Amino acid sequence: MCDQAGLAFLLGSLAALVFGPGPGLAVVVAAALLLGGIRGGWFVGGCLWYCLALWGWAPLPQALEGRDFLVQGRVMDFPRRLPHGQRFDFKVESPATLPARLRLSWYGGPPLHPGQRWRLKVRLKPPRGFANPGGFDYGRWLFARGIGATGYVRKSRQNRLLAPAAGIDALRVRLAQAIDQAVRGVPHGGIVAALALGRRDGIGEEEWRMLRATGTAHLVAISGLHVGLIAGLLLGLGRRLWLWRGSARIDADAVGAWLAWSGALGYAALAGFSLPTRRALLMLTVALLAWRWRRAVSPWRGLDLALLGVCLLDPRAPLQGGFWLSFGAVAWILYALQGRRRPLPRWQSLLKVQLALLPGLAPVGLWLFGQVGGLAPLANFIAVPLVGLVVVPLVLAGCALHFLMPDLAAAAWQGAARLLAALFEGLARLAEIGAGVWHGPAPGLVAVAAALLGTLWLLVPRGMPGRWLGALLWLPLLWPSLPRPPAGEVRVTVLEVGQGLAVVAETASHVLVYDTGPRFSPRFDAGRDIVAAYLRHRGWNRLDRIVISHADRDHSGGLAGLRGRFPAPVWSSAAALAEVPCRRGQAWRWDGVDFEMLWPVDAPLGENDRSCVLRIATAAGAVLLPGDLERAGEAALLAQTGGELKARVLVAPHHGSRTSSSPAFLRAVSPDYVLVSSGHRNRFGFPHPEVVARYRALGAKVLNTAESGAIQVRLGRGFRVRTWRGGDLSDDAGLLERLERLVQVEPVGIQR
Structure with a gap:
């Protein structure tokens, strides 16, 4: 074994993730072999191991x-x-x-x-x-x-x-039923089941909101923090009890280590051996073996071995945000506490750890989640000891007592729920301060790496000259260079929202949203979770205007969710939604880009045919957004405009339905590209094959969000069309962009 074997193996896995099996990866592997050394061998091993996992992957054809x-x-x-x-x-x-x-x-x-x-x-x-x-x-x-x-x-x-x-599963079911019965009607009782068994469906949306606002959402997951705290308590308890009553023939350290490991194993089993608990159990095993055998294994070496073990057991682990957060948190804790001549008191160590974790994990949190909990150090300083050292032991004591003294077990679970209620009351007061969560634009990997290096330098021991210079490396993260279109150019993005429509138009200093997609469930809607996420990703902290073409839910369902994140005036043809009614003749100019409302007019037409029709024009051409306009509306629009509808890009009327896209309308627009927003295998059969053939007969290239993902058009000094799924039409995605797409984190509290 060599130092940094786990790190080299991880880098090899990342290379395979980015390049995939092919010529690019072959070049990387050849370079590693030429450089030679044991680390190069581990790097190549990581590449090959991930490729084997990928080749063994067999999704449904x-x-x-x-x-x-x-x-x-x-x-x-x-x-x-x-x-x-x-x-x-x-x-x-x-x-x-x-x-x-x-x-x-x-x-x-x-x-x-x-x-x-x-x-x-x-x-x-x-x-x-x-x-x-x-x-x-x-x-x-x-x-x-x-x-x-x-x-x-x-x-x-x-x-x-x-x-x-049967077996451990039957035990988990019995405990889940007992906990549900014991905490029924008790506030925050659902968190008790989450801490005992990893079952989080009993946590309400308001509880998730509070946890997110205070940076404490990690506390309701059975992760390395809880497993490590329980193992530490059992290690100390086992040693002390054995020194008091045990036999001198057996080492007290061995008893403590076995008790700690067995307790951690049992806790992981109660959680169903979820991925975080498996990571934690492996890291704990390395640490206990090194401590028990008094091997000269540094904490960094132990962390590296755990990293290697996790990557070997689960080659896809680097795709998960929890992997980076768990290993990153342990690394920052080790770095913050290293090099001290004498140990700090426990409360000072905990405070130092929390203060170090905020700048250490903030760049990663911004990259993964687009937000950072500003109150996290204070909230966690209170919550971590309470939950880890009091609530979780109470919960697990209830699990152990349930089969012997069920009444006492129920009292333990109820006591844990009451402590959580007191904790939530304190978190609510913290959240009222108003500085709980800071949202920022999604940083690039270069900005994240620079901020991490800056934090490393800020945390070097006192006496090191120029520590303050580390703060300068945070500037790209705090004040990013946002990629805004130049004056006279517009960026129009048709987002993939399933069977619906949501379009974002950006100029140098303004942004408009045309339709907000559907609302899928109380916990997931396109306006909040797709459109607002895109705006945050692009660095916008305000929205100038929302245009809702008409009232159909696939176009307006996400409006409330979007306005909850980005309040903005609403223009619409639907009186119930409109703060400003859409009318033909409305026009404005933003940063050298012309916006004109071509429709509707007062006429006896159906709701679809009264859709707001918006034309966005630059020197390089125009984009036409016709909503759900159908044949009657198209004919009326042609009569009003005299056929002056030419646009280089057309968003397909009514998702490419057979009742829209009449030949006369298409000839008047004469698009180079037709962009269809439809759901994958939608029940309406959109876009209709006959209509698609009509688009192609005009020489237009047809792109569908169901196949291409989000579609982005740039019009101004030049003309470019890109798609998010499957690579760009005009140029390949760069290395950093491919890296940034790798890790996926499920939004906390959202159930897909």
Whole structure:
């Protein structure tokens, strides 16, 4: 073994992630071999290991999408509750031709429990999600967790429970039911189940909001923090008890180490051996072995060995935000506490750790989440000891006592919930200060790396000259150079929002949103989670105008969610939504770019045909946004404009339906590109093949968000069209851009 083996292996995995099996990776591997050395060998090993995992990946083939299958297998963990059903991961035992792991929804089915074996009739589709700049890519998130297909359970007499939960799964189910009964009606009782079993569907949206605002959301996940604290308590307790009553023939350190490791193993088992607990257990194992055998293994060496072990066990781990946050947090703690001649008191060490974690993890938090909790050090200084040293031991004591003294176990769980209620009251007061969460533009990797280096220099021991210079390296992160279009140019982005429409138009100093997409559920809507995320990614902290073409939910459903993040005046043809009604003849000029409302006029037309029609024009051409205009509306618009509709880019009217895009209208527009916003395999069959053929007959190139992800057009000094899924049309994505797309973090509290 060599120093930095884990780091070299990780870098090799990242190289394979970025380049994929192909010529680019071959060049990198050849360079590593030429450089030679053991570290070069570990680097190449990381490349090959990830490629083997990738070659073994077998998602559902596109040809099998939408087909029904009879599958047999096991429920893998506690299902997530949905408004009218549940969502769960399913381990397939047969048929062997299907992916090994599925994510399924079951509406109207019976309550499911982890470990149950079922035979189910399911309809499946390959893993995919929306692909947008700054947005959550569900497809990549599924890949990182090895899920090869998603789908739903069909209503069928063939659906049958084959075997109930057994072993540790049965134990988890019994404890979950007991905890639910004990904390029923007690505020924050859902967090007790989360801390005991990793079951988080009982945590309400208001609780998630408070945790996010104070930077304490990590406390409700069974992670390295809780596993490490419990192991430390058991290590000290085991040593002291054995020194007091045990035999001198057996080393007290050995007893403490075995008790600590066994306790951590049991806690990880209660959590269903989730990925964070597996990482924590491996890191703890390395640390305990080094401590027990008095080996000269530095904490950094132990961290490197744990890094190597995690990458070997799960080659896709670097795709997950928790991987970077957990290893990054431990690294920053080690760095902040190293080099001291005498140990600090415990409360001072905890405060120093929290103060070091904020600047140490803030760049990574901005990169992954687009936000940083400014109150996190103070909130965690209070919450970490309370939760880790009091609440979690109470919760686990309740689990241990339940089978012997159930009344005492219920009292322990209720006591934990009451302590959490007191904690939340304190967090609420902190959140009222108003400096809880700072949102910023998504930084590039260069800015993140510079800020991390700056923090390293700021934390060097006192007496080192020029420590203050480290603050200068934060400037690219705090005051980024935002990529705004130059004067006279507009950037128009059609976001992928499924069956709906959301478009963002940016000039040098102004931004407009045309339609906000649908609202999928109370916890996920396009306005808040796609459009607002894109605006944050682009560095906008305000929105000049929102245009809602008409009232259909696939165009206006995300309005409330967007305005909750970006308040702005609403223009619309729908009286119930409009602060300013859309009218033909409205026009304005932003930064040398002309905006003109071509429609509607007062006429007896249907709602679709009264859509707001917006034309955005530059010296290089125009973009036409016609909403859900249909044939009657197109004909009326042509009559009003005299055919002056020419635009280089047309967003397909009514998503390319057969009732729109009349030949006369298309001839008047004469587009080079037609951009269709539609849902993948949508039930309406949009865009209709006949209409697509009509576009192509004009010589227009047709792009569909369902296939291309977000589509971006730049019009001004030049003309360029890019797509987010599958690479650019005009040039390949750069190395840094590909790196920035790798890691996917599920938005906290959002249940997909």
